[in-house]
Amino acid sequence: MNSKLEAFVMHCGEMGSRWGFNRTIGQMCGLILISKNPLTANEISDALNISRGNVSMGIKELQAWRLIQVQHIPGDRKEYYAPAGDIWTLALRVFEERRKREVDPTLSLLRDNLLTEPSNDAELYALEQMQQIHDLLETITHWAAELPKMGPEKLNTLMRLGAGVGKVLDMKDKFLNSADK
Amino acid sequence: MNSKLEAFVMHCGEMGSRWGFNRTIGQMCGLILISKNPLTANEISDALNISRGNVSMGIKELQAWRLIQVQHIPGDRKEYYAPAGDIWTLALRVFEERRKREVDPTLSLLRDNLLTEPSNDAELYALEQMQQIHDLLETITHWAAELPKMGPEKLNTLMRLGAGVGKVLDMKDKFLNSADK
DNA sequence: TTAAAGTTTCAGTAATTTCTGAAACTTCGG
DNA sequence: CCGAAGTTTCAGAAATTACTGAAACTTTAA
Incomplete structure (x- = not known):
């Protein structure tokens, strides 16, 4: 070869x-x-x-x-x-599979844990931190689930925008606000 | 404990x-x-x-x-x-560090490889595939570099939008087009 | 029904990764 | 400069993970 x-x-x-x-x-x-x-x-x-x-x-x-x-x-x-499939498809599959292995188990443990009532200061703090982690992982999961719904072209547009997407988001608000009036 | x-x-x-x-x-x-x-x-x-x-x-x-x-x-x-730092900061650091370890070395190998001229059909195909992978990884890298520049709130907005961001992107085009006229 | 072509399984072995603990090192007050 | 309090290093041991190859299994065509 x-x-x-x-x-x-x-x-x-x-x-x-x-x-x-x-x-x-x-x-x-x-x-x-x-x-x-x-x-x-x-x-x-x-x-x-x-x-x-x-x-x-x-x-x-x-x-x-x-x-x-x-x-x-x-x-x-x-x-x-x-x-x-093509490279995008494969990449999405790797991403999804890794999410399943790396995020899902933790999310489910955290959900369980967060049902607990804290019984002292240290525990309260720990639970607050866990809540933060939980929220972050949930957001990521939610977002990851949407990813494959966009076509590769749209994903590319989005990714190429990078931080520029922030501006687009602002624009969206402006647009919606002016529509409100 | x-x-x-x-x-x-x-x-x-x-x-x-x-x-x-x-x-x-x-x-x-x-x-x-x-x-x-x-x-x-x-x-x-x-x-x-x-x-x-x-x-x-x-x-x-x-x-x-x-x-x-x-x-x-x-x-x-x-x-x-x-x-x-806070959870978002830590998550970004893990993400960034993993990118360095999991993506960067491959990107650099691919860049080298893609300088080669294919000398037959099979090689041509292989190089095309590598080009695809290269482009994908480069896009991801570019995007990842922008991530930390957005604040947590903006990231949250973006993530919560999910696939809906596609619609915002369309809107952007419409907006820009109407501005052009 | 048989046997040839192909695939899977898994017990044992090999390779790799992680962990320990004792020795070496560093830092600082007196 | 000494020694106490603390940290780091690293050779070897332990634990984990991956790989081999032979035997068992499956499928198909005749």
Whole structure:
């Protein structure tokens, strides 16, 4: 394989654990992403030099993340794997899956906790802090749920606006106010 | 310690590795967050039942993340540790730090890679995919850099709008167009 | 029904990450 | 300069996580 492409795949491996999976799965993900044609499990195993069993587990995991899909080629019994969509779709899936793993459990613990009555000063403070965290996580969750509803173009517009969006929000208020009159 | 509070701290420990650090550091972070008063390293060590050395490393790490700050109490030589700001501030710091670790290295690798000329079909495809990833990550980076410039209130407005922000963007266009005429 | 082609599982092993605790270091008052 | 109070470092041990490969399982075509 071309050395630049290989470098990319290896990099995905190194980043794997930071992205929420492990080295092997990172590599697999990178490889499938940049391969023009769908790959079989054996091809993956050979290309990355990892055991067939490991590839099988990796595929299961990548399917759980909804990042790859199976394809079949007529007259061929093997399963071929390809990315489950374009880059935006995949990024949203990673984002969503990570939210599920990194935010949801905490949110639910906090909800439980916040039903408690504080019985002293220290507890009151702790509960207040937890309330803050809860509110923040809830806002993020709410927002994340809306993200995929916008198309990629709109998301791009929004992101490119950056802090400029603040001005647009102000404008919105002005607009609405003048409409009120 | 109250069992609910303890549950929260332990939960932070369990989530620690998902949030980008490890169990101990997660616990420390949770504990400091909900403690009304700043804590010494020894208090942390006792409360969490972890070795003094481990606490020392954890503090260093949490300082690298800019999540805690040192405080001194007059006439006391010990160092006291407290959160480095309100919840929004801390969340932004985690977000930023994670971006540095999870996105930046990939972005720089992709930039390098994209200087290459493709020498065949497969490579052309791979480079196109990398370009997509590159563009996405660059957009995210750009956007993330703007985030802290908005105050918490504006961020809240934005987040609460959710997909509704799409409509505001449309409105912006309408507004600008009518101004053009 | 059989066997060939392919996939999954999982016990054991390897690799990695985290933690401990003792020794080294720092800082400060006297 | 000394020693007490405090902090940091780091080699080795413990805990966790990931990987292999062989056996079990599944599917399909003849």
